Structure formats: structure tokens, C-alpha cells
Amino acid sequence: MRLHRNLCFAVIDGLMLIFNEGQYADKVISQLLKRDKRWGARDRGFVAETTYDIVRWKRLYAEIAEVKEPFDRDNIWRMFAVWATLKGIKLPDWPYFENTPTRKIKGKFDELSKIRKYRESIPDWMDELGEKELGKELWTKEISALNEQADVILRVNTLKTTKEALQAELFDLDFDTEFLPNYPDALKLKERANVFQTEAFKNGFFEVQDASSQLVADFLNVEPGMRVVDACAGAGGKTLHIATLMQNKGQVIALDIYGNKLNELKRRAKRNGVFNVETRAIETTKVIKKLYDKADRVLIDAPCSGLGVLRRNPDAKWKLQPEFIENIKKTQQEILQQYAKIVKSGGQLVYATCSILPSENQDQINYFLTSETGKDFTFVTDKKVLSHISGYDGFYMALLKKN
Structure with missing residues (x-):
């Protein structure tokens, strides 16, 4: 591979914003990709994947490069040189790469790879917490899987097309996909590509949604004609x-504290041909109280640490703080206590997170079931999805039934 100056400069500029100004990697990369209209798919792929790669391995590369935060531009170039050397890329004769100790880099990599927190490039506190909650063996396997690049998974919109028809349409556009056993609506891209420019996407034939995330709606056991509440709907994936599984029959009420996310849901619903969704921004507790004892099904896709989705959000490793996890656990329990009251007698509730930590998952359910509100519920089943077993995001979901 030959390095091109303008692409490398884009990566360095992006890393400065992500590491030093705390900007979100996905938003920075989105802006970088608009920098030069002449860039082709390969150029754009290089910028996006190299930036994500160096974000993912920040601690390891910084340690090898012997640089400390806050990083200046020269520090970032040194980390870039580490990345290129470990990828076997010949460094061009540029001033930024003068005196790069190639052999020393490889030796340091071999040495640090024996220590998990460096090998997996994670903060000390995260490594300690993961081992404490999952045990050494499980955490070692899981954090390794969470450092792999995420596949691009599509969820077929069965209101508009079939999996077979969409696969054929994408094949004609040179996007090769495969079915996933046990994921009825999923298609996996065999190679990463930008599918958002296709007519199939613009016509609402699919959404991009990880395979593990696609399990949640199925877990809710919805049927056409029900009243279903998605309590933390966000942008509505x-x-x-859920609306699709209900065949557009019945009512899905999407709640969220962020009105702008619900506006995005409305746009997506229109594109998807979904018309049984009603959005309600939670501006006061009255919005929730009006729904008490009214829903056949309630989904609580709770805010969480996001440790199960590090593959697609590698910068979360550096943004997350231990106190955030402690605070979010209190929020999770409050949401469970409050929104569980929306379920009517005989109805069902699913509590889900994209975390792999028992303290955010089964411990929350156990605590809820011993509480005053939780005494009305019976535990039915739960599902723990780990990345190193499934190959997809880490997730948790628990199904409860109201007596």
C-alpha cells in the first residue's frame, strides 16, 4: 500500500479533533469524508478505517510511540507511524517519519501484547471492571472480540420487500450479501461498503442494524393489533x-426525552412505509402517567455503558468514566420502576441494554423483581449475547410478564 499525503493529513486532522477536543469519531469521520469530492470509495475507506483503527488502539500505539496526552501533531504522526509499521506499510520519505525506529516498534508491540490492558488497548479501570464482573477468562475473550471491526448488517424491511428480493437487487449493484442463520430479517454485507446511496435504501427497503440489536424486537412477542410502547425509542431502530413485525396494524408509541431523535424517527418511518407509530416527547412525567396500565407490550431499551458495542464505537473506550456507569445504573432502575407501570395486566415487558456487564443487566432485573413495583411481575426468560460467541454486538434482554 502506498500512502497518499492528502489522505494521511485528513486522518491526522480527524485524530486531533477526536483525541484532544473530545469530538465523536463517527461525526468527525463523516465530516472528513466530505473534504474532497475527487476521493473514490477506496480513498474514503482508507480515511475512515485508518482513523477508527488508531482510535481503537490509542493506548497501545501511544505506549509504543512513547507519547502522552494531550497529543500534539507530532505525537499523532508518531502514532500513525506505529500503525503503518505494524500494518507492514512502507513509510514514505516525509519529514514526519524521520528516525522512525521500525524494529523497536515491532519489539515493543510483542512485549506489550503480553499484557491485556495494552494488548486490547483499554483503560485500567475498564480492564479491572470487566474482569471483576465477567471473570478473567470470559472478559479476556470478550474484550478481544469487541476490538474487532464490526460487520455491516442490514435489516430487511418486510413491509416493502423480501430478503431474497433485496439480496438480488443489491447483487445487481455489486453489493454481495449473505443470509444469517437464526436472524430472520438480516443480510450481512460480505465487504464493507456505503449502502446509503442506493435506491433500495432511499426507498426504505432496509435499515442498517446489527444482528444482535435485531433480536430485541422479536423477544418482545408482538402481534398485529397490539398497543406497544417503546419507552426509550431514540431514533427508532x-x-x-416492532412496527414491521406488527404488519403496520395496532399502535406503537415511541417515547424519548430527546425530541430531535423522535423527529429523525418520523423521517425514517416515512421512508420505511411505517404508519402505526406515534411519537411522544417526554417533557413531563404526565406523558408516562397517562399510559399507566395501557400497553400490551413495553420495551425498555435502557441507556447504558455501551460496552457491548465498542466494535462500532471504539472512541467510547476513552470517553466512558467509571462514575458514569455508577450513575447510569441508578437511571436504569428508575426507568424500570417508572415505565413498568405502563404494562397492563397480562402484558409483557422487555428490558434490554447493549452492555455485557451483569450489574447493568441481570442484577437490575433481580433488584426490580424484589421491589414494590416488581412484585407484580414474573421473570420469564433472558438472553445474554456475547460478542466472542455470536460474532456481533454484546447485548442483554430480559422478558417479564405482569401478573
Whole structure:
């Protein structure tokens, strides 16, 4: 591979924003890709994947490069040189790469690879917490899987097309896909590509949604004609899946504290041909109280640490703080206590997170079931999805039934 100056400069500029200004990697990369209209798919792929790669391995590369935060531009170039050397890329004769100790880099990599927190490039506190909650063996396997690049998974919108028809349409556009056993609506891209420019996407034939995330709506056991509440709907990936499983019959009420996310859900619903979704921004507790004892099904896709989705959000490793996890656990329990009251007698509730930590998952359910509100519920089943076993995001979901 030959390095091109303008592409490398884009990566360095992006890393400065992500590491030093705390900007989100996906938003920075989105802006970088608009920098030069002449860039082709390969150029854009290089910028996006190299930036994500160096974000993912920040601690390891910084340690090898012997640089410390806050990083200046020269520090970032040194980390870039580490990345290129470990990838076997010949460094061009540029001033930024003068005196790069190639052999020393490889030796240091071999040495640090024996220590998990460096090998997997994670903060000390995260490594300690993961081992404490999952045990050494399980955490070692899981954090390794969470450092792999995520596949691009599509969820077929069965209101508009079939999996077979969409696969054929994408094949004609040179996007090769495969079915996934046990994921009825999923298609996996065999190679990463930008599918958002296709007519199939613009016509609402699919959404991009990880395979593990697609399990949640199924877990809710919805049927056409029900009243279903998605209590933390966000931009509505799971809301749309629920509406599809209900064949557009019945009512899905999407709640969220962020009105702008619900506006995005409305746009997506229109594109998907979904018309049984009603959005309600939670501006006061009255919005929730009006729904008490009214829903056949309630989904609580709770805010969480996001440790199960590090593959697609590698910068979360550096943004997350231990106190955030402690605070979010209190929020999770409050949401469970409050929104569980929306379920009517005989109805069902699913509590889900994209975390792999028992303290955010089964411990929350156990605590809830011993509480005053939780005494009305019976535990039915739960599902723990680990990345190193499934190959997809880490997730948790628990199904409860109201007596």
C-alpha cells in the first residue's frame, strides 16, 4: 500500500479533533469524508478505517510511540507511524517519519501484547471492571472480540420487500450479501461498503442494524393489533422493527426525552412505509402517567455503558468514566420502576441494554423483581449475547410478564 499525503493529513486532522477536543469519531469521520469530492470509495475507506483503527488502539500505539496526552501533531504522526509499521506499510520519505525506529516498534508491540490492558488497548479501570464482573477468562475473550471491526448488517424491511428480493437487487449493484442463520430479517454485507446511496435504501427497503440489536424486537412477542410502547425509542431502530413485525396494524408509541431523535424517527418511518407509530416527547412525567396500565407490550431499551458495542464505537473506550456507569445504573432502575407501570395486566415487558456487564443487566432485573413495583411481575426468560460467541454486538434482554 502506498500512502497518499492528502489522505494521511485528513486522518491526522480527524485524530486531533477526536483525541484532544473530545469530538465523536463517527461525526468527525463523516465530516472528513466530505473534504474532497475527487476521493473514490477506496480513498474514503482508507480515511475512515485508518482513523477508527488508531482510535481503537490509542493506548497501545501511544505506549509504543512513547507519547502522552494531550497529543500534539507530532505525537499523532508518531502514532500513525506505529500503525503503518505494524500494518507492514512502507513509510514514505516525509519529514514526519524521520528516525522512525521500525524494529523497536515491532519489539515493543510483542512485549506489550503480553499484557491485556495494552494488548486490547483499554483503560485500567475498564480492564479491572470487566474482569471483576465477567471473570478473567470470559472478559479476556470478550474484550478481544469487541476490538474487532464490526460487520455491516442490514435489516430487511418486510413491509416493502423480501430478503431474497433485496439480496438480488443489491447483487445487481455489486453489493454481495449473505443470509444469517437464526436472524430472520438480516443480510450481512460480505465487504464493507456505503449502502446509503442506493435506491433500495432511499426507498426504505432496509435499515442498517446489527444482528444482535435485531433480536430485541422479536423477544418482545408482538402481534398485529397490539398497543406497544417503546419507552426509550431514540431514533427508532427497534421501533421500526416492532412496527414491521406488527404488519403496520395496532399502535406503537415511541417515547424519548430527546425530541430531535423522535423527529429523525418520523423521517425514517416515512421512508420505511411505517404508519402505526406515534411519537411522544417526554417533557413531563404526565406523558408516562397517562399510559399507566395501557400497553400490551413495553420495551425498555435502557441507556447504558455501551460496552457491548465498542466494535462500532471504539472512541467510547476513552470517553466512558467509571462514575458514569455508577450513575447510569441508578437511571436504569428508575426507568424500570417508572415505565413498568405502563404494562397492563397480562402484558409483557422487555428490558434490554447493549452492555455485557451483569450489574447493568441481570442484577437490575433481580433488584426490580424484589421491589414494590416488581412484585407484580414474573421473570420469564433472558438472553445474554456475547460478542466472542455470536460474532456481533454484546447485548442483554430480559422478558417479564405482569401478573
